[in-house]
Amino acid sequence: MRVIVEGLSKTYRDGSGQxxxxxxxxxxxxxxxEFVAILGPSGCGKSTLLNVVGGLLGATGGEVAxxxxxxxxxxxxxxxxxxxALFPWRTARGNVxxxxxxxxxxxxxxxxxxxxxxxxxxxxxxxRKYPHQLSGGMRQRVGIARALAVEPAVLLMxxxxxxxxxxxxxxxxxxxxGIWERTRTSILYVTHNIQEAVYMADRVVxxxxxxxxxxxxxxxxxxxxxxxxxxGEAGFLQASERIWGLIKSQAQAAxxxxxx
Amino acid sequence: xxxxxxxxxxxxxSLLAICRVVPAAHADSPVKIGxxxxxxxxPLFVGMDKGFFKEFGIEPELVFxxxxxxxxxxxxxxxxxxxxxxxxxxxxxxxxxGEQIWLVADKGREWPGYPLTGIVVQKELYDGGxxxxxxxxxxxIGITTLGSTFHYSLGNxxxxxxxxxxxxxxxxxxxxxxxxxxxxxxxxxAILLPQPFPGTAEAQGFGKILFWAxxxxxxxxxxxxxxxxxxxxxxxxxxxxxxxVKASRYYYDAVLVQKDGRPAPGPHYDDVVRITAKYTEAKxxxxxxGFPYQDRNARLLVTDIERQMAWWTENGFMKRTIPLKGIVxxxxxxxxxxxxPEQ
Amino acid sequence: xxxxxxxxxxxxxxLLRADHRLLRVGALAGLLVLWEALTRVGWIPALxxxxxxxxxxxxxEMAASGQxxxxxxxxxxxxxxxxxxxxxxxxxxxxxxxFFSRAEAVGQPLIAATFPIPKIALLPLLILWxxxxxxxxxxxxxxxxxxxxxxxxxxxxxxxxxxxVRAAVAFGAGRWSIxxxxxxxxxxxxxxxxxxxxxxxxxxxLVAAEMIAADSGIGFLVLHAGxxxxxxxxxxxxxxxxxxxxxxxxxxxxxxxxxxxxxxxA
Numbered sequence: 072m073r074v075i076v077e078g079l080s081k082t083y084r085d086g087s088g089q090x091x092x093x094x095x096x097x098x099x100x101x102x103x104x105e106f107v108a109i110l111g112p113s114g115c116g117k118s119t120l121l122n123v124v125g126g127l128l129g130a131t132g133g134e135v136a137x138x139x140x141x142x143x144x145x146x147x148x149x150x151x152x153x154x155x156a157l158f159p160w161r162t163a164r165g166n167v168x169x170x171x172x173x174x175x176x177x178x179x180x181x182x183x184x185x186x187x188x189x190x191x192x193x194x195x196x197x198x199r200k201y202p203h204q205l206s207g208g209m210r211q212r213v214g215i216a217r218a219l220a221v222e223p224a225v226l227l228m229x230x231x232x233x234x235x236x237x238x239x240x241x242x243x244x245x246x247x248x249g250i251w252e253r254t255r256t257s258i259l260y261v262t263h264n265i266q267e268a269v270y271m272a273d274r275v276v277x278x279x280x281x282x283x284x285x286x287x288x289x290x291x292x293x294x295x296x297x298x299x300x301x302x303g304e305a306g307f308l309q310a311s312e313r314i315w316g317l318i319k320s321q322a323q324a325a326x327x328x329x330x331x
Numbered sequence: 332x333x334x335x336x337x338x339x340x341x342x343x344x345s346l347l348a349i350c351r352v353v354p355a356a357h358a359d360s361p362v363k364i365g366x367x368x369x370x371x372x373x374p375l376f377v378g379m380d381k382g383f384f385k386e387f388g389i390e391p392e393l394v395f396x397x398x399x400x401x402x403x404x405x406x407x408x409x410x411x412x413x414x415x416x417x418x419x420x421x422x423x424x425x426x427x428x429g430e431q432i433w434l435v436a437d438k439g440r441e442w443p444g445y446p447l448t449g450i451v452v453q454k455e456l457y458d459g460g461x462x463x464x465x466x467x468x469x470x471x472i473g474i475t476t477l478g479s480t481f482h483y484s485l486g487n488x489x490x491x492x493x494x495x496x497x498x499x500x501x502x503x504x505x506x507x508x509x510x511x512x513x514x515x516x517x518x519x520x521a522i523l524l525p526q527p528f529p530g531t532a533e534a535q536g537f538g539k540i541l542f543w544a545x546x547x548x549x550x551x552x553x554x555x556x557x558x559x560x561x562x563x564x565x566x567x568x569x570x571x572x573x574x575x576v577k578a579s580r581y582y583y584d585a586v587l588v589q590k591d592g593r594p595a596p597g598p599h600y601d602d603v604v605r606i607t608a609k610y611t612e613a614k615x616x617x618x619x620x621g622f623p624y625q626d627r628n629a630r631l632l633v634t635d636i637e638r639q640m641a642w643w644t645e646n647g648f649m650k651r652t653i654p655l656k657g658i659v660x661x662x663x664x665x666x667x668x669x670x671x672p673e674q
Numbered sequence: 675x676x677x678x679x680x681x682x683x684x685x686x687x688x689l690l691r692a693d694h695r696l697l698r699v700g701a702l703a704g705l706l707v708l709w710e711a712l713t714r715v716g717w718i719p720a721l722x723x724x725x726x727x728x729x730x731x732x733x734x735e736m737a738a739s740g741q742x743x744x745x746x747x748x749x750x751x752x753x754x755x756x757x758x759x760x761x762x763x764x765x766x767x768x769x770x771x772x773f774f775s776r777a778e779a780v781g782q783p784l785i786a787a788t789f790p791i792p793k794i795a796l797l798p799l800l801i802l803w804x805x806x807x808x809x810x811x812x813x814x815x816x817x818x819x820x821x822x823x824x825x826x827x828x829x830x831x832x833x834x835x836x837x838x839v840r841a842a843v844a845f846g847a848g849r850w851s852i853x854x855x856x857x858x859x860x861x862x863x864x865x866x867x868x869x870x871x872x873x874x875x876x877x878x879x880l881v882a883a884e885m886i887a888a889d890s891g892i893g894f895l896v897l898h899a900g901x902x903x904x905x906x907x908x909x910x911x912x913x914x915x916x917x918x919x920x921x922x923x924x925x926x927x928x929x930x931x932x933x934x935x936x937x938x939x940a
Contacts, residue, residue, distance in 0.1 A: 125844055126844075127840060127843060127844055146846060148844075149844070149845065150841070150844045152837065152841060154837060156837050156838055156840070156841035158838060158841075158842075158855070158856065158859070159936040159937075160859040160860075160862070160934075160936055169842075169845055169855075170845040170846065172855075173842075173845050173846035173847050173851060174846060201935060201936050202936070203936050217845070221845065221846075
């Protein structure tokens, strides 16, 4: 599935009644089976962009379109949230099955499909546990399994690992890449971490401070499957420096700006 | 003056002040009489209004209650000296429970030909054919409290017609005015209440007096009680009783005399009606319907006391009966009756 | 300058709270023993405060004769029916006013206006409308339970994590799916808090209702025993009421643990 974003703008009214332009004329494309990262300083509207693509927010201008073949009943998108957003009253399996329930999938088939992704995300043995009984990394695995289980055309991930500690984050990144190699879903991945973006993505869309505009789309010339060793390679460092160069001044300004 | 001196003087002064208050326990203090605003309390009202108690050196103070049971409690705790009320299961249980009160004189009996407690039914039900005790089967009967004199009357009257208490629905309504209201509001089919309530129900048109309890089952219903402390104060207790016996005779001669089975009002009839209406706040026409019977010299029907205790015990309201000498003391009324001259 | 060597010591030890299990049990037992002793010696008149053993004996007799169970059955029936009615209605209203803004605009002022009315005061009115029998008793209990349930459920619904609602929408949930699968489970802790509040009110109203025109039930037992001055039976009634209160609290706490395993509330 290809995702085409054209001239996307989003304006909203803040608490004091003033108009805030979150996104200004965003244009980007996600090719089928591509892993695209969106990166930018605080307040650049990257989460807003993801929410519009995911149908959780309306656009004020421009358009988001999906092009390509779709299986019957296949949802366009599924989201993995930064704060996990798991239902605490459901077990891990219950959470994974949620999307399938809403799609009307009968119980036996739900079980089977959920089981596949539970296995894929390394949750075997933990199906009956409640989120409060799981560690942060395990919880996000559930979040990922839940999104994968509906087998969406596009997977949206909103800073999925920023709530985890550094070690877990590194391990989870590896895992995600492993899963993606197997499913090859198009992924739109929001992050503020340059290393993360370069390590995971095929291309990195760099956004400016508010109002968010596309500064540049930086391609990542690294072979797949990715591995840790590549972090020292020239291609990795070049891309990282390029991106940092783009947003350093933006980040400094964002630091002192009041958060609206 | 030093602080210590002032302190001692203040202390002495307060002690003196207290001493002035303490003598309240002597002969001059009023005798507290707990009673209900009923026609059956007429002899007491007469005694107060005509100064019979004062004649014998007693200062009476009437304390009104809404039902008989609280009077029993007040007697047990010594808050009143004399109780003039129905003999209830509560009273017997107080004595069984270890607190002494004494049954000393008559103040009203359910007696044939004399109205005390009336069985009042809804006017509509009467018009619709409810005419006998047997017709009360399955009906809702309002009384004040369980264990009251009305409960006793009802139980015995039902038994005489071959019914039992379980054959009707007894509805406790706590106070007499509430029971009257319940009949008016049709929440119960019949009530048992003493005069003047039955008269009022008929006068206001929502009730019809089916029977007077005394015509169906006579018994020693209302009595005068002494608290333990008051009974021990022999001089004052007998003095009170003298005033009461005099009032009792006045009452009897005025309203209870009958010739050939018909009431023959005595010379002071209107006076007694007036006094009763004044204290009960009921209309004189209602009072004139009739006065409850009591012995001219206020003597108790002692044998009935035993019968009552047996019935309560049989029906599970008392654990066991009390020997008569543990609850009845007729010496006061005997002494007073002998001492008070006839007028 | 001399070199000192001082050991660190625990300055917070006085904040530790021991369980004092022995004292807990001992205090209650000791009180009962003292009470029994004072009654036997005669310092406490038996009529005014029956001895614990006397109360236990009476309880046994009433159980043996079956009388106790007649009263317990009547009271429990009224309590459970009234409680169920009030709880279901309360949760429904709470969910509707919490989720739908129009319902909130209509419902909230109504509830705020009627909630402060002491339900006991409504009892005579209910008797007038529904008669002296069971319906008025069950109605007053239901009313007493309705309000804490409606108010607590409303609060629980409003408190639902917007992130979770968004996540549900992201996975395709519609309005009713959200209410059933996100809002209600989310509100369960508040609902249980409301149930516990309601249980206390229900018991209070049960006794009040049974004291006005009933011929069975624990409240009736207490009233009746008081009327005939059988203070031992009176104490049995009071003990039963206390046990009912403890039992209902225990049941609700266990129920909460089962229904809300993801939150450990007291």
